[in-house]
Amino acid sequence: MTNTFGTSFKVTTWGESHGKAIGAVIDGCPAGLPLKESDIQSDLDRRKPGQSTITTDRKESDRVEILSGVFEGKTTGTPISLMIMNEDSDPKSYDHLKDVFRPGHADMAYFVKYGHRDHRGGGRSSGRETAARVAAGAIAKKIIDADIKAYAVQIGSIVAKKRDLEEIENNPVRSPDKDAAKKMVAEIEAAKAESDSIGGIIEIIVSAMHAGTGDPIFGKLDSLLAAALMSIGGVKGVEIGSGFSCAEMKGSAHNDQMNKEGFTSNNAGGIAGGISTGQDLIIRIAVKPTSSIGKKQKMISISGEETIIGIEGRHDPCLVPRIVPVAEAMVALVLADRR
Amino acid sequence: MTNTFGTSFKVTTWGESHGKAIGAVIDGCPAGLPLKESDIQSDLDRRKPGQSTITTDRKESDRVEILSGVFEGKTTGTPISLMIMNEDSDPKSYDHLKDVFRPGHADMAYFVKYGHRDHRGGGRSSGRETAARVAAGAIAKKIIDADIKAYAVQIGSIVAKKRDLEEIENNPVRSPDKDAAKKMVAEIEAAKAESDSIGGIIEIIVSAMHAGTGDPIFGKLDSLLAAALMSIGGVKGVEIGSGFSCAEMKGSAHNDQMNKEGFTSNNAGGIAGGISTGQDLIIRIAVKPTSSIGKKQKMISISGEETIIGIEGRHDPCLVPRIVPVAEAMVALVLADRR
Amino acid sequence: MTNTFGTSFKVTTWGESHGKAIGAVIDGCPAGLPLKESDIQSDLDRRKPGQSTITTDRKESDRVEILSGVFEGKTTGTPISLMIMNEDSDPKSYDHLKDVFRPGHADMAYFVKYGHRDHRGGGRSSGRETAARVAAGAIAKKIIDADIKAYAVQIGSIVAKKRDLEEIENNPVRSPDKDAAKKMVAEIEAAKAESDSIGGIIEIIVSAMHAGTGDPIFGKLDSLLAAALMSIGGVKGVEIGSGFSCAEMKGSAHNDQMNKEGFTSNNAGGIAGGISTGQDLIIRIAVKPTSSIGKKQKMISISGEETIIGIEGRHDPCLVPRIVPVAEAMVALVLADRR
């Protein structure tokens, strides 16, 4: 029941994968911001399907339409209603999945919780819903000063060694390491050839951060970021700064000391006591391998029968490249909400 | 500004480390629940300082007092106000820290955000605030069916190999592996001897979970748990089920398949599409080494001068054993809120 | 920034009077409810313009389209997105009002608050926004047991003497008193003939109410109803049960006594301590005369110049008949939210 994110810059998303349309309503965007559809479209294009050989071949132009909240090219402070029509929905191809739960998917959980569900492509639980988040995030980015960059640092066994941010959009996996990127593509193609999928890790760096963002106790910036990023389907872990490596560290090594020039390290990941310190935010998220795979797997049907299914059709063999813009959007929504 | 957790079982905590008292107000606890102070005290005793040689020697009895919401031994559905007096506050010992920011602490962030701050022991940002959470969590545990167990699975380089849940409260680090526990204690004592501190990893298992808890999109159970656990001071990472190890996994290995007896694995950590599946919840959090250490470190003062400080006094050389009951409390608060 | 109503049955409305469309997103409607567009249309038809000689002659068919949340004729528990296209918008006719504030309208307040505003027909502040509320309210009515009836009990100096609920939809003012209705129509036509407008009072009765709805202190049912109804443009007062007449009453007369058959009076209006008692809810709201009138009035322009304006064009000479379904919708939204 919680399709709204944020408390001051509030985003409500709606829509199913194979319904008429998906969209978002943004409440709390300040008045006077120049805004046109093309401002939003560029981020949507980074998320849309069919960008390369390693993404699904569902064809969606993902054209966004602004229905309200903008007058004479500027926002008015009233709700901004965004709509994206579903053009290449293919509900028929899901008929055989109506009565069976796909492994790794939310199918069974939705069935248990709601009884009546739109099973077509996962309905509301589909990754398609994130297009609405990306659209809202594009507006959020316009009202914050900070600069957000997400990129793939690991796909399967391949780990990026460099952080060349100029390189990110030059390769289909969105890695900041040109050489690693090639190997990552190969890793994905190998998984795809086996009708399988592969996971990875995305890193997000936020530069030009103000100090003072985030609130004590339950409104901590790291807490908000963790919630935002963990709300993306397929994300199984979130870490800030040193993250899980802190377990083996001593306090004397982990503490970020200061001299007159500022901090001399950033194990905190830019956040102390839940409040930004002005250093870059450093966040990493773990992305599981795509649940939809062609390989045969054991599952049960709605009636409890054991069955073998392979999910034929249009899927991404690795979610990482398309989650990159979604992760950026979620971070942008957090920062826009807590300006 | 966000000292309230939850939307239906709402907990508001208040109080500073060296003020008069700390406390919590719980709004949304159902009427008719038997409740007395001793029900809460047992969990507080697991968190309180001075339990062993590896915890701080601040002496606090942490006696909780119920001020409202309970009549003739049962809750009335009205707010339950809990208060714990600060008995062993020692504000004077912080006088020399009034004008300097301690490395790894929230001191500078609070100063930048609020200007005027209670610097004594971190004031509101102190771990002492978590006593109020533990008190509220003890009530939350009473209204949920699920069983929550947290324990140390790593301290420094020592990793627990077993999951003997009966063992947890038998050793001072709260590890489910008796042999590892001894080495963990040694690792902590070694750090302490060097006026240093050490980090670790806590695992939380929730058994007897109902299927259907959690809501799609922004109210996902994993998202709520991540926010709740990341709100604990010192936590730098949260992972669910397979967590960060999913990056190297194939979909065919990661997907939890089913037969008539149920799931045959639990990489999902008990959550699919943000909704509990009925399997155990499996969560791990990374805990950084304590920021307060005796070792000398470089820092700047409020006026921007470089200075060297060592934090003498009463600190835990490892936060893990005392965060264990706090982690349980936060998970309980999430589940009580989303019953 | 608060275009969302409710906390469990949440309704977010969007759209401007002369923009592309208006709409609502409903989050929290239970799954499995049969729902089709015609279920919503009937209430929209009661609110739409052009119903009679005493309403505005703007022509809007107000056809609602369901974009999400319904699958195979039943709700799925996911957000229901409703859209109504603006068909007879006439933005040009507002060009001369771009730089002047209309008396009695929100024009100046929006200008002061937002700077940049959609001035056409009041933009977001237009009564047209209430079509989205009525659409959402029609769904709310389907999930509550209680029966809500609103009607005109006063227009100008004419006061309804009877409460014949069958009569309400038989006359254009929606009065439960056939004879009074005729005089009310005459009163409105007289005001219209003078290029003026007239106010009135609407009463709302909720029968078949459960006892126990509403929460103590700040979630009192009367408090929620007052907020909901006062959020309708033009409403200047709300009273429950005895309302303002209680000022002259003694406690012995005002207290609703009980015998074995139940309460022997209903001065409480069905609410005690903020919680429904099971008696009918009785609520009355005061509706001001329409601000848009042809009569010449003094006002200032954006640049501060004194000017004389008369609002020519399409307005209702009395808001009461069209607010009747809006009032019902708001009461339904409160009750759906607090089931």
Added chain:
Amino acid sequence: MTNTFGTSFKVTTWGESHGKAIGAVIDGCPAGLPLKESDIQSDLDRRKPGQSTITTDRKESDRVEILSGVFEGKTTGTPISLMIMNEDSDPKSYDHLKDVFRPGHADMAYFVKYGHRDHRGGGRSSGRETAARVAAGAIAKKIIDADIKAYAVQIGSIVAKKRDLEEIENNPVRSPDKDAAKKMVAEIEAAKAESDSIGGIIEIIVSAMHAGTGDPIFGKLDSLLAAALMSIGGVKGVEIGSGFSCAEMKGSAHNDQMNKEGFTSNNAGGIAGGISTGQDLIIRIAVKPTSSIGKKQKMISISGEETIIGIEGRHDPCLVPRIVPVAEAMVALVLADRR
């Protein structure tokens, strides 16, 4: 379950009439505000029992204690915890009311909703809870610029003719009309002599208001004020500006026209489109006669038996004088929340 008011300046109240204490936690008060207990005490003294012959003779000193959030005489931006001990609770005197519902009170509604309830003096539903609101409101007043004055304009049949604001605190009914005040006192004493009670009307004027407070649609200032004031026990109606008298007015008379000096009338009550215009806010609330009266009345018991009860003991024969500071507090809380 909704014992919290506000979204940015959040106040949570707790406590029962005859429990240990009552209190409030304020979250969102800015840091750096000078605050001491005596700042709060003065408003509490205006609300406390036993002020005159026409108020209850329960003896409560209502001393407020600040438990957190203030350091060295100034707020720190962390939660301010306020506590007031109950000193003259007399739970025994309610023993005979344990199994009977008092007419006009919330007793039966609480019983139906919660089953288990603290019946002593109404428990949580007692007017005593408003002391916590007044304490919080005293802090709210310090952070807003506007000036709030509430006063009695009607008691029974006596209507104040003057608005001499200097006079308000000079008479026990808090009326701005010295002559009317005497008659009001007499009216109250007459009701008291008959073991009865009497109602009245309070007016609230807010001067020095900024334009621009309040948000469109569901965050309208009039809507928030209506909710806030209707949440006070005994309030049966709220009106803004012209209020219910608007029903008989023409638009040409009701519209507030402007010239270069500003508005030439204030029927809007200082609010247009839900947003303050900079004019004074004008609000009136109807207060029912006290439910607790000595006169014998028919009621039923918990077991459904018909019974006759008279409420002996300590009650106010008219709630108006003591609700005056509560009304001011609630308006202050709204304005502090929407600064």
